[in-house]
Amino acid sequence: MARYLISRAAETLLTLFLVALATFLLMHTVPGGPFDRLVVEQGVSPDFVQRQTAYYGLDDPLPIQFARYLGHLVQGDLGLSFQRQGLSVTDLLADKFKPSLLLGTMSFAIVFAIGIPVGVISAVRRNTAVDYASRGLGTTLAAVPSFVLAFILLLVFAVWLEWFPVRMGKGFGDSLASLGNGIVPALALGAPATALLSRLTRSAMLEVLDQDYVRTARSKGLGTGTVYLRHALRNALIPILTLTGPLFAGLVTGSIIIESIFGLPGIGAAYISSVTARDYGMIMGTTMLFATVIVVANFLVDLAYPLVDPRIRIS
């Protein structure tokens, strides 16, 4: 176990280093710098661009800039944001990640709370009206672009029913009560994943339900619930568990579409705007954060396999 952890840690560091290197190179290969926008859009003097470039060391050779970045990174310093003058990337990330993490977690819970039961019922009642309905809805949800779905939900819940304000995301995460306003955005965010998960659960269950041991369990006279939930579902969960890591990472790293429609200031919108603004510090910081979330989520999933399937051992 200890050896496993050490080798995983080494793998993780290597992965993060490669992500940092690739992002850094790509970011500097793309034309345009952080201050061009001010010149072209705001008529700011090009002298200012030159001074800023020198001040932030952006005129140094790339290897030197990268080494400097890594040097600061290992000390936990992610640098300063260009777009939001004077603020540290660490503070900005903390500020932006919190609502996305909360919303993503809510969404994750909704995805599992709906996706798995619907998938199980679809499989158990295969080729009935229930199955067709849930599959039809699943296909619809997977096919409708999230901005369309988000606007429809906004219309229904904020404009017609008036259960929520139009800007549901406003103040989200500031208080326990504000979390209630996150339900609709969380639904919109999780809709495609819910559809995917229910389909995956359905097909995994169907496969398992045809297995001999399920037939054996049935013939032994075990109750339906015990057969489906303890014997069938538990084995069907293994492929689903593999999906969990990337799914969680995908949900908590935010969506610019959901965030901008519901007015929720999360990391997705911040990431996109940092790319547009060539805010190098924020681009690197956000990418590193995302990479870490994905690596950690996958690691936790690996640790969880033995809990579902005792045949799997970590070594």
Added chain:
Amino acid sequence: MTTAITHRPWLLLALLISAVMFVAVGCSASDDPTSTPGPNGDDPTASATGTETPAPDLTEEQSLRVSLPGEPSSLDPQRAADADSIAVVRQLYAGLLRIDENQVIQPDLAASIPTVENGGISEDGLTYTFTLKDDLKWSDGEPLVAQAFVDGVKRLFEPGAGAPYADFYRVIAAGGAQDAFAQAVADELEGDDLRPFEQAIFDGLEVTAPDDLTVVYQLNAQSPIFTTLATLWPLYPVRQDVIDAAGDTWTEPATHVSNGPFALTDWNHDEDLTLGKNEYSHRNPMLDTISIDIIPDAAVAFLAYQEGELDIARLGPEELVQVRGTDLVDQFVSYAQLSTKGLYFNHEDPTLADLNVRRALAAAVDRDEYAGVVREGAVLPAYAWVPPGMPGHDPTAGTQYQQDLDQARAWLADAGFPGGEGLEIEIMGPDDSVTAQRNEWLQQQWETNLGITVTIRALERGAAFSALFGGEFQVSSAGWFGDYPDPENWLPIFQTDHGLNLGNYDSEEFNSLVAAAETELDHDTRLDLYVQAQQILIDDLAVAPLYYEARQALIQPWVQGLTPSSMESSIPGDLFLDRVSIQGRSS
């Protein structure tokens, strides 16, 4: 459990279907062509003060709820560079002078406008002395003294990262030090090597506060626009003690201190800002609070406005269409902005270096069609670069390039491309929807009317700016938005050596006219020089003006005293929000 699951999806599906139908009905209802809200082009400072009869009494809660399209990058007056920051900084600060709704300079914190007659300007025109009004205070109640203005200017010229608009104020710093700096840049010194030169400019500043009520600016050359420059945000005073104590995060609400009609009470980044009435302000605004929601998506702001969550909403092209034929027309305003969009030609491109090619391109497009049909009246056709409403606007400039297809084809033939044969032009621009639509329209006009081949190179925003800045384009479109109402802000950017001369235009005659105007103190002579300079600019087609921007917004009937302006920043009426009151809004 089974029933619950089977019912819920159907319910949702039913909701989805009816929602789609609602959207469809909404679209067809707004397609009514009979009532087109047209822009109020004749009067650039059209004032909208609500169209319904206002209730006589003030609503108890004097709060204005507006939106901003983006997060302000800084609320530090010397660092604010983008329109969203400037819109807020204007509420938080006040300067020595102020431009009123008729674009006339008025005293604000200064007791009077300095002139040679009142002794405010020295005989040689190089020393400006401002006397402050008595008893000015900061939002924390501390007295505001003249040194705060000196501190502000110093921050503008601090060595290091630099301030975005320091360039406006080159006339304040010592001339010799600046020449040395320019020479150092020309000698390709970079980074730390430039520091001593920056330091020399800083040390050479001659701005002093001989007593608490007097601030003196020593200029290095006569400047006809210094009083105009004194109205702008980079010269606003600052609290150096607060900045020293709090560091770069002094602009957070806990530490921010300002001297304008409002003070910063709350700022949730990327979410909202709340400004409260500054009890110590000399202006005494009627509003108690301004709450500013940051809403990047215009469709969401429009929805929030319709739900009564916002008092003012700016309209994008999509929202404009939806206003038509609805009751919202009564709350609709459209007013010109001091902003010109034009075709930028790269004068170093061998094809476009030929004046006849540029002439053919300029005269082949129907600007009325673009403004009236493509943009449905949201912009106004332009021929002159300096827009209407600006001193130095010449309505006759550029009219020789009104659409004339015979003339355009003749010019094209003169350039060696009869019938457009063999001429290929590439338009470069960012990939946003308005630019894409404009470039496709240009492509269609030029291909149809001139028979030339036109390709479009759409780049991601940052890449497009970089290409424009680096001169990597043939034809592009770019705009200019007035920072202050003076042609000095509009024409020098086309001087050969100017950093913003994106198309590398090069005309000795133009350069010398602009240079002469920059130091000419006689108002009429000066404007005449600029009119002449613009004539050359347009005759040469350094740039081909296409249209003047206008702004469309919805204003709730209970908002009283809102004064939209052609010079405003991101929020409609943001130059004069201290006059706004709320009358007759329920709850």
